[in-house]
Structures are given as structure tokens and as C-alpha cells.
Amino acid sequence: MKRFLPILIFPLLLITAFFAYRYFTPKPKEPFEDMLQHNSYEILCTIEIPISSDETTNLDSKIKHVMLQSQLFSPIPEYVVGASLNNIYKYAVSMKFDKKCSTVLNYFLLNDLFPDHVKASFFKHNPSFEEQSNAIESSPERCELTVALPYEDVQGRLSEFLKLRLKSFEGTTAVNRLNTSTEQSQLSFNSTCDQVLADYIMQDLMPADYFQMTQ
Structure with missing residues (x-):
């Protein structure tokens, strides 16, 4: 009888392995079906690229390139998916942030225009920074964005930077000195405010596609 035990046990092991693989192994997902999602916060900004x-x-x-690069953003989006959530585009990457779109763009401008030591000093002396950015849409194709930046005679550099980067940028309409370290700039765009942020990201990650789609 002992001779036949290994023969009986071997098929049982095969059957056990089959059921474990069949019912407990995670199934592979289709490309980009999976979503990059962080902690659950209130979503204040949704864009589609x-x-x-x-x-x-x-x-x-x-x-995949856009989704992976989004994890290097500061701030990082709370939710990223390789699809158009609102069916605006046939193919898109959708992102959701727990900050206002104007605040996200303000962070991007800080990161792109200023070195780390200037930003560190700016945040130290300006704890209410995130409350100083806002967006007003007077019409579907008119956006007035207000951003706060370090006071370093940045207006000429900011306008030139945005002219080269975004076709929707029209100019700086107002400048307000908040304190010794902060200047508030009101920027005008012939676009929706959400689209300004989406275009900014697209131009950064896929400049050729951006200029081709906006020509």
C-alpha cells in the first residue's frame, strides 16, 4: 500500500495547484486599465490630456509615458487613468488633483521658473500661498488666472515663458505686490481655466503633439 501512496498523492497535488492558479492567481489587466490612485481626498481639479x-x-x-511622468509632478495627482472620463477625446489621460487647477499651475510655474533655495524661502515666508491663486472664467473661452510668485522682477520672464509655452496665453493684465517676498500676477488666456493646465502639461510632456493639435 505504501508503494502506491506517492502515486495517489501526486495527482492530488496537481489538482490543488490547478485550482490555486485558476481561482487565486490575480488576472493580468489590459494595458492602462489600471488606475494610479493615492489617498482619498476631496477632488478640486479634473483635467483631460x-x-x-x-x-x-x-x-x-x-x-504610459504621460501616466508615469505624472508621478513625478509636484503636486502629484490623486488619480490618473489612461482614458477620457467624460468622453471628450477618443484617447486621453485623465488626472484629478486635490488642489484647485489654478494652485496646481502655480506650483508648476514655481518649479519651472525658480531654483530650490528661492522656493524654500518663498514657502517659509508665505504660508498662505495656496490661498493666493484663483481662477475666474468670464466666458467659456476666457480665463483669468491669478498666481503668486516670489518677488524677483519676474514679470518679463513669466510672460516670455508662457508665450513660448501656451498658445492660449494673451498677457499679464495686473500685478499686485502682496508683501516683501510675494507678487501676485493676473494672467489672461483665451481658453477655459482647466484647459490651461491640461495644455501646460501636454506641452511639457508631448510638445510636438501639443503644437500640432493647437495650430
């Missing part, structure tokens, strides 16, 4: 598709580019690679 269109992804262009043609015969010479790999659509999945573009979507």
Missing part, C-alpha cells in the same frame, strides 16, 4: 494617434506612433507607449 488628449493623446494623438497616427500610423507612426505607439498609442499605448504615449499613454
